[in-house]
Amino acid sequence: DSTDSDDVAGDPESGYGADEGGGEHSELHFYGPYVDERHMLDDFTRMNLFRKCEIHCIGIGEADSRALKAIAQIGHGNLRIVGER
Incomplete structure (x- = not known):
């Protein structure tokens, strides 16, 4: 499973995501x-x-x-x- 280039991690409430300077994360670890x-x-x-x-x-x-x-x-x-x- 490769990383989808459209996947970004951000704050859904504020709308602050990777494209606004929030940083792009290749993986999200949630156990x-x-x-x-x-x-x-x-x-x-x-x-x-x-x-x-x-x-x-x-x-x-x-x-x-x-x-x-x-x-x-x-x-x-x-x-x-x-x-x-």
Whole structure:
């Protein structure tokens, strides 16, 4: 995937972009709100607080079993690992 020459990073509210001197960025790194696993686990706990859904997790290959186990524990479910570690 090559960089599109029309892609620019800027401030959509002010309209200040690369063509106004804001600088052009070839890549934008956004890892999302769950780059820190604690935020994700807190959200699982919050969303399942009253629903009490069973959450089962399946790890395939090199999946992070520690995170999956924590999710399964929050949801009172099970963790299954498939494939080589």
